[in-house]
Amino acid sequence: MVTDLNRVKINHDYQDKVVWTAEEGGLFFVKSAYQVLELFIPSERSQSMEMLWEIKVVPNALMLAWKVLKGKIPTRVNLHRRGIVLPSSMCPLCNQEEETVNRLFVECKVAYKVCVMVSKWVGVQVVYSNDMKHHLLQFTLP
Numbered sequence: 001m002v003t004d005l006n007r008v009k010i011n012h013d014y015q016d017k018v019v020w021t022a023e024e025g026g027l028f029f030v031k032s033a034y035q036v037l038e039l040f041i042p043s044e045r046s047q048s049m050e051m052l053w054e055i056k057v058v059p060n061a062l063m064l065a066w067k068v069l070k071g072k073i074p075t076r077v078n079l080h081r082r083g084i085v086l087p088s089s090m091c092p093l094c095n096q097e098e099e100t101v102n103r104l105f106v107e108c109k110v111a112y113k114v115c116v117m118v119s120k121w122v123g124v125q126v127v128y129s130n131d132m133k134h135h136l137l138q139f140t141l142p
Contacts, residue, residue, distance in 0.1 A: 020032070022035070022036050029059075030059045030062050030063055030066075031053045034053065034066065068101055068105065068132050069132075071101060073101050073104065075099045075100055075101055075103070075104055076088070076089040076090070076091075076092075076098065076099040077089055077098050077099055077100050078101075091103050091104065091108050093108050093110040093111055094108050094109055094110050094111075096108075101132055102130070102131060102132050105132045106129065106130060106131070106132055107130070
């Protein structure tokens with residue numbers, strides 16, 4: 001291995017830069033990261049996941065939606081399932097039921113009130129669903 005490293009020629013005339021090799025232009029896109037992950041992590045190709053990548057939103061919102069649909073949000077129930085010990089698995093906002101993705105985003109009355117206030121604030125009318133997947137999919141319709 002040392003022999004291989006000694007053969008590498010370093011050109012000091014160029015400055016280092018970060019390049020995302022999954023895209024032709026070297027720029028990072030969440031969609032291409034998802035496609036790379038799919039090569040290594042077996043998953044079901046679903047219409048909802050395909051539609052998700054067509055939504056024109058900021059990358060952080062897209063990643064949050066992807067995590068919600070995949071069940072990867074670190075809710076108290078998910079953390080407990082992964083072996084992380086917490087004092088309680090109850091929803092910290094209402095303390096009425098265990099904190100799941102649905103509880104956190106659509107079932108908790110406190111979270112629901114916050115969502116309604118934010119929707120009014122940004123001037124968007126939203127029909128809230130009892131299921132987070134269905135709630136997100138309403139934004140993918142033409």
